[in-house]
Amino acid sequence: MQGIAALQPYVIALFLVWAALMKLFSRRMRAEAGRTALARLVGSARAIPTLRLVGVVELAVAAALLLPPVSPEEGAAAAVLCTGFLAYLTYSYATAPTSSCGCLGAHSHPVNWRAFARAGLLCVAGIAAIWARPYPLDPPLVALGLVEVVALLGLSAELDRYWLRPLRQLLVRIRRPLAVRSPEEIPLEVSLHLLYRSPAYCSASAQLTSDVQDVWDEDDLRFVVYGARERTAVFAIPLSGVDPSAVRVALT
């Protein structure tokens, strides 16, 4: 337990430095500050100064956590900061469910369970850091720290485009989930697309008053029936073929 507690200041400091650098130096983040939930909380005119202030506080807490000596107050400060994030997330989820939180970088994702899980995990880490004492790092502890960091990174929607999107693209390329299973069946939309481009349809379309009333296939033709005022328009569309001029029409 001692070892785990000793590890937490480093994990929290890593994320605080990331968050602070983004808030202080990311031009895109400043540009999008007006669209985050923060703008709603403090007003859009004060969003950027508030963003900078939070960044400075994060950097200060991160520096205190990283630099010796280790004291319980540092852990307490981190825990308070993380609790503040959690409260802010809850606020933005309740009042501005479509805005992004603007926590660790600019992106357009609204607050979701991943944002809460990350803030919650950091909060638990902050509380654990209160009991941090100097402790020698050994390989299992480093591995645990890495797992924790990877879990926190995995919960960060800001990084999805670097790993989640390529991973999904790769899986889709391997599994081909949309491969056609019944190619012999010709969807109606295919025939309608041919119909809309046909001279027959252009000549009759001003008369049509309804959408498709009836469809059936017969003799390699697809018959499509429309209402045309008190009458009926019937089109014959070749099932195979791409020539719109082959479409026939009759008004009965």
Added chain:
Amino acid sequence: MTSRRQMLKSALLGGGAGVVAATALGSLGPEAAFASAKAQEVEPGAPDPNFAEGRIRSIKDNTLLVLGSNMVFHNIRVVDGTSLWKLGPIPFDQAKPGDGLYARGVRMPDGVLAAEAVWLNIVNIKGHIKNITSDKLHLDHNGQEVLCHVVPGKSVAIHSESPPSSDLSMLRVSQHVQILGAWRPDTNEVDIATVFSPH
């Protein structure tokens, strides 16, 4: 139904039906249609009396009681010549209470809309593809996930200007698409009619 189909088929194939034809019943040309069409009677900005939208509250015989999104009730009568769409042409018995609806027709003196065309649950959404799993597109529409089902034999993709194809396997994760489909009432799920892809 079969005899009606036979009659329509023979009208089309038997006689002088043509690509652009003047039929025995008069010209098919647009001039004829516009000549007989009544002048625009609706004031700009005023609601069109011949259109209704809303969700079906109840169905009695051939009449739909529909509550509009502006809290106005509509009585919509469905007759033999009415076309109904729900991911494709459907018979009347597939219209269910809870379905969303757009209807166009002729307003009767008693206030009932005699429908010529009814579109049930039709939606048109844009977004980008978050993920693709078996026969499903996970669409991110302004941060909201919409689950779009591929329906074999019905769903098609139109890539750029090419003709529609039932092969949707060209779609890619993270690309932008527009989806025309049928909403599954009270869910965030949609059955795909057409996916429009810019490339």
